[in-house]
Amino acid sequence: MNNHSVKNSVECWDCFELRLKGPNSGNPYVDITWNVTFHHESREVKVMGFYAGREEYAARFMPDEIGEWTYETSSDCIELNGVTGSFTCTASSSGNHGPVRVTHDERFAYADSTPYHPFGTTAYAWIHQPEELYTATLQTLKNNVFNKIRMCLLPKNYSFNAQEPELYPFEGAPQEGFDTSRFNPAFWDHLDRCIEALLKLGIEADIILFHPYDKGRWGFDVMGSKADDLYLRYAIARLSAYRNIWWAMANEYDFMKEMTMSDWDRLISIASNEDPHQHLLSIHNGTGMYEPGSIFMYDHTRPEITHCSIQHWDVTLVTEWRKQYGKPVIVDECGYEGNLPQRWGNLSAGEMTHRVWESFARGGYTTHGETYLHPQDEIWWAKGGALFGCSKDQIGFLRDIVDKAPNGLRPFSIPRDAPMMGIENEYYLYYYGQHQPGYREFELREDKEFIVDWIDTHKMTITTLETTYQGTCRIPLPGRPYFALRIRCKEE
Amino acid sequence: MNNHSVKNSVECWDCFELRLKGPNSGNPYVDITWNVTFHHESREVKVMGFYAGREEYAARFMPDEIGEWTYETSSDCIELNGVTGSFTCTASSSGNHGPVRVTHDERFAYADSTPYHPFGTTAYAWIHQPEELYTATLQTLKNNVFNKIRMCLLPKNYSFNAQEPELYPFEGAPQEGFDTSRFNPAFWDHLDRCIEALLKLGIEADIILFHPYDKGRWGFDVMGSKADDLYLRYAIARLSAYRNIWWAMANEYDFMKEMTMSDWDRLISIASNEDPHQHLLSIHNGTGMYEPGSIFMYDHTRPEITHCSIQHWDVTLVTEWRKQYGKPVIVDECGYEGNLPQRWGNLSAGEMTHRVWESFARGGYTTHGETYLHPQDEIWWAKGGALFGCSKDQIGFLRDIVDKAPNGLRPFSIPRDAPMMGIENEYYLYYYGQHQPGYREFELREDKEFIVDWIDTHKMTITTLETTYQGTCRIPLPGRPYFALRIRCKEE
Incomplete structure (x- = not known):
């Protein structure tokens, strides 16, 4: 039996990792399959293991029920087969609410039912930056209120983002080319570290798996379906046990001209069927933004898509999209x-705050x-680093209001009136x-x-009116x- | 032969009026038809005459060519039949550019080819207000830059607009009811005076002929097709010779539930076929404003419709409507x-200025x-009176910029860039x-x-950069x- 040492206790929604020594011959990313099946009472969850480099094979699992879990490995490689063990899943500690899910009433909530309102930000290539900038990004996130970050897994080649990353997800180098059937353990170890750092800050990692910002530089946008699938499965095996993972199948998927709609359908099916932890799953549009009436979006009614991740400048359309798709937007x-x-x-x-x-x-x-x-092109949206604007604070002001609101806020659709979130007879x-x-x-x-408050969303002030109101009433507003x-x- | 005295000289695009004495028996608005045919060289223009009250019959004509015009009346009433005469049409004086038309390249211009850019305002029921308010409205218009006003012919019963008007277009009174086959000369004389006052100020009168703001009060929105047609023809006969008339067939036509689409088609055909001076003609939508994707507009591609008069809060759609309809918007x-x-x-x-x-x-x-x-509900949009806001000045600032621009401005469609009006190589x-x-x-x-100017559209300042630019260049902007x-x- 393979020697292995694992924790015998893991808190609920934390990552349990089983790591075994195994062979390094051939291509261990492709040649060897191994799975681990976890049991708790009548539950059975099967996770894919992955080759982690250095002759180590890992399998990760996020237990979601308190109590005793057992596991058993199966593999075509004898060293990885038939390993068994057990661990205790303990109650989650404070601040650990589990992964975010979509509730039956089309809202987001953590697994422990705490409501989750995404206050997201965007730093596409922050994981691909040098250590100093990486640290600065985490510091900025710590000092602000964002609880979700959109980030690309693959490196980005775009305006204000032209430097070579230090690490690549695949073996190889720009000059000699990449072997997309072999992953680069150093990159993925770094990615683990990034996601763990976000986890500590209570930030969801909205991982963008594919994107069109390659443009012939590394070829990661035109790897072919076999490599795409291998990469996706590796990402799932490797990352899914982190509770703060969201899968964004692609950014501006429709700008990736080599991909067909059936490629996206296939990838989305894989993610939905093979992610043992059933993380949130979305896909994000690019086209159709400049032609009213010709909005081109993936069919968000597909059951695999958990919520709509939309690109559009007219956010008043949220009302329509919610109705059309019946999912969070x-x-x-x-x-x-x-x-x-x-222009983007x-x-x-x-205006950012307004939207x-x-x-x-x-x-x-x-x-x-x-x-x-920025003089060194350190633009938050691309590389992370520092924030210079004002909307971050104004958004923080909104988040504070939302955090203090009672649970159960719902949008009210009031024809010809201002939009409103509230709870009947309690809070508007x-x-x-x-x-x-x-x-x-x-x-x-x-x-x-x-009690009535005027809220200045730009100046971030709250003025409570001296009078209280009841019944049919006329409430003054600042005009x-x-x-x-x-x-x-x-x-x- | 009927005694009549008329001017023997009228300047181009001014109103020539022939007024004859005639019988007052029966219903002179319905029982008697009379027309006047005007000739100039090979041109022949036939206008409808109308009963003006006090046993007077009038016919009005706006000559559009310099030189000698002759005319001859025809009527089933012997006193109005066979009257002939002539007058000289002289060159228009400065400030008289003729009526506004749509040019072959889908822009507005006066008949003398001077470009016309509508800077319109709205005072729906200003003509229905007491004398003091009437005078204040004209004073406000004189002090501001608007060159078009939207105004209802029929009185309005709506929020902030509930008083009875002093005069009604039809004979009768609220208690006893109205005879929609007989017009009230005092009202129409007052209307003439209003339009002439606007003409003096260089303001186009965008006359709204029908509207839904009656709600069972006077019944003018449910007169039936016979009365609608009579009313429309009377308005045409009476007003068309004013060069500053535009026909707005209805405001929020789709809110008039008693009217069918074929009613609108018929009325629009009458206006288009029977207006001898071929004024601009539009119809204005109400519905569909609160449901994205369900915009409900009259078919503006119909040839009778000269331009689009649209209700929508999203003015970025102008680009799309221009493309869709090929007409000014x-x-x-x-x-x-x-x-x-x-909310409206x-x-x-x-925001008003921005739009x-x-x-x-x-x-x-x-x-x-x-x-x-306003303490007395004297709200400009309804009754006229005074203006209190800031957008009027900001719009005046834009008008000044436009007035100083060279002729021939066209919109440039630049994907993913800011919208722009300009002339290639000359002005942007x-x-x-x-x-x-x-x-x-x-x-x-x-x-x-x-030469480059920064224009602050809110603070109304223009900052000319010291540097001039040519060729491929990077122009700084204030951010x-x-x-x-x-x-x-x-x-x-």
């Missing part, structure tokens, strides 16, 4: 705060990004955007008393744009 | 600057309106809106020198929102 690209010459990268802070509020009030979410010109958060009413009339409950109105039932 | 309702509780009436000044600039830069136009709460006006690029790259002509960039070829 994240506008993952609506433009970024910055001053680039490119030069929104004012006020985040507008989509939130409609029951969706908009992801932050920042693209200010209206967002007025460019609208600046001088007052609004409401039908509140007669038998309750309601200035970019305000929200919060109406809270006074607790007895 | 005016977004006649996109919301109004104000602080009403109603509480845009910030900055005017955005649509202009896309080759269309957005109409101003103002809806600030880019509008950046919520976008705030730090610089932009341009390919200007090598052999010309270009703040709501700026426009003007690039002008330096004159040698």
